[in-house]
Amino acid sequence: MDTTSQEQTKKFEPPAATAAAAVETATQTGSKTRVSARDVNVHYGEKQALFDVSIDIPDRGVTAFIGPSGCGKSTFLRCLNRMNDTIEGCRVTGKILLDDVDIANPDLDVVELRARVGMVFQKPNPFPKSIYENVAYGPRIHGMTSSKDELDEIVYSSLRRAGLYEEVKDRLDQPGTGLSGGQQQRLCIARAIATKPEVLLMDEPCSALDPIATAIIEELIDELRENFTIVIVTHSMQQAARVSQKTAFFHLGKLIEEGPTEQIFTNPLDKKTQDYITGRIG
Amino acid sequence: MVEPSSEHIVSSYEDELKELARLISEMGGLVEQAVTNSVNGLVRMDDELARGVVKSDQEVDDMQRRIDDLAVSMIARRQPMASDLRQIISTIHVATDLERIGDMAKNIGRRTIEIGDRQMSAQLYSGLKHMSELALRQIDRALDVFNARDEIGAVEVCRRDDELDSLYMSLFREFLTYMMEDPRNISDCTHLLFCAKNLERAGDHATNIAEAAYYLKTGKSLVLESDSMGTVG
Numbered sequence: 001m002d003t004t005s006q007e008q009t010k011k012f013e014p015p016a017a018t019a020a021a022a023v024e025t026a027t028q029t030g031s032k033t034r035v036s037a038r039d040v041n042v043h044y045g046e047k048q049a050l051f052d053v054s055i056d057i058p059d060r061g062v063t064a065f066i067g068p069s070g071c072g073k074s075t076f077l078r079c080l081n082r083m084n085d086t087i088e089g090c091r092v093t094g095k096i097l098l099d100d101v102d103i104a105n106p107d108l109d110v111v112e113l114r115a116r117v118g119m120v121f122q123k124p125n126p127f128p129k130s131i132y133e134n135v136a137y138g139p140r141i142h143g144m145t146s147s148k149d150e151l152d153e154i155v156y157s158s159l160r161r162a163g164l165y166e167e168v169k170d171r172l173d174q175p176g177t178g179l180s181g182g183q184q185q186r187l188c189i190a191r192a193i194a195t196k197p198e199v200l201l202m203d204e205p206c207s208a209l210d211p212i213a214t215a216i217i218e219e220l221i222d223e224l225r226e227n228f229t230i231v232i233v234t235h236s237m238q239q240a241a242r243v244s245q246k247t248a249f250f251h252l253g254k255l256i257e258e259g260p261t262e263q264i265f266t267n268p269l270d271k272k273t274q275d276y277i278t279g280r281i282g
Numbered sequence: 283m284v285e286p287s288s289e290h291i292v293s294s295y296e297d298e299l300k301e302l303a304r305l306i307s308e309m310g311g312l313v314e315q316a317v318t319n320s321v322n323g324l325v326r327m328d329d330e331l332a333r334g335v336v337k338s339d340q341e342v343d344d345m346q347r348r349i350d351d352l353a354v355s356m357i358a359r360r361q362p363m364a365s366d367l368r369q370i371i372s373t374i375h376v377a378t379d380l381e382r383i384g385d386m387a388k389n390i391g392r393r394t395i396e397i398g399d400r401q402m403s404a405q406l407y408s409g410l411k412h413m414s415e416l417a418l419r420q421i422d423r424a425l426d427v428f429n430a431r432d433e434i435g436a437v438e439v440c441r442r443d444d445e446l447d448s449l450y451m452s453l454f455r456e457f458l459t460y461m462m463e464d465p466r467n468i469s470d471c472t473h474l475l476f477c478a479k480n481l482e483r484a485g486d487h488a489t490n491i492a493e494a495a496y497y498l499k500t501g502k503s504l505v506l507e508s509d510s511m512g513t514v515g
Binding site for chain 1: 288289290291292295361362363364365366367368500501502
């Protein structure tokens, strides 16, 4: 993090109404809001992909986005760390506050934002480098450490937190790409948490993994939620039901319903949610 | 409180849910018949009818097992959600209650065989007959509201259980008087008293079925303020 980018980072004061709404949600769910989105619209060229999405994402919990393909859940997830910036013709409007900072602000340092909002993708994508370097890369480029010992400590603790350390401690210098699919995904999680992000975005993190590797990742998500705010996009409703405390259902670019996971899966209020989770609409 | 409109994309899932509903209806029919026969056997002192009720309880038990097996298999294979999950869970509950009502009918059948052809006061029998009509109406209505997912009807069924309870209490007092009048009545009166208790319990199970209907429709438990203190015994 250099000083220029710090200066460029403008703080955004939330309007009173939004703050009040956030406080209200926080009281309802019993935890404070970490990310607050209001009236988010996304266009890809002429096509509108998201319509007026407003949602509060609680701190230190798992929020799951579900919905059929093309419903906008991944598009919205990608708004949370400005990944949509990389897509040509993509236009995002509305407000997304991470704590009090408007992350849609064009002057915001996106590199710093992505250190605060980490991401794990559908397919494990370790760098073609050693296991150690995969995890050390982020902290190094963000200048988080001043000595090799400190860097070692971050790498080891991140690997430990990702539940991978015991399996790889004797071959940290070997390529990350040589690990199994499930191990690679845990390596990517270790890489994402090495920069000590506040929010961890997961875009179908288990869809390329077998059931056992999936169970290990789910167990890990359960542990990580003590320290991180996790947002997961998943096509497996059972997974959403298992790992999340809050679930949001998207359909045709709109946020149809959000609520406590238990309520969404046992007694949803909206007919579209009901029809989707019971397998009546695709 | 949302109802699914369309059918499942997976048609065999839809078929299984329909089969579950069909089995409950069939089991409900069997149980209602058992209660009717048991009370008819009692008031007409029809030993044959009573034996038939005792025998047919096996059929009810088998039915419950079939429903349980299908429900468990569906949970394992389909991972049901929302209203489907509620339908499966409440069906398990209803099948358990129906099986218990079947047991009540069986008990009445057994006591009828025990009483044999010893004639008791016609007044006592008419009280029991009236109770059985009330209990049967409650069971029938409860099965209807479950089938129709009618939460308002479900509340009505629960509220009407008080009638059955007070009828039981008045019969209870009548039996006591009868026993005090002549201790030789004690043995048969006790049998009849237990039969009345069985009918009162059958009514409680009908209430449970109505509660299951309410949960099925709304996803919430039905909590009613009751001013009665319940029944004795």
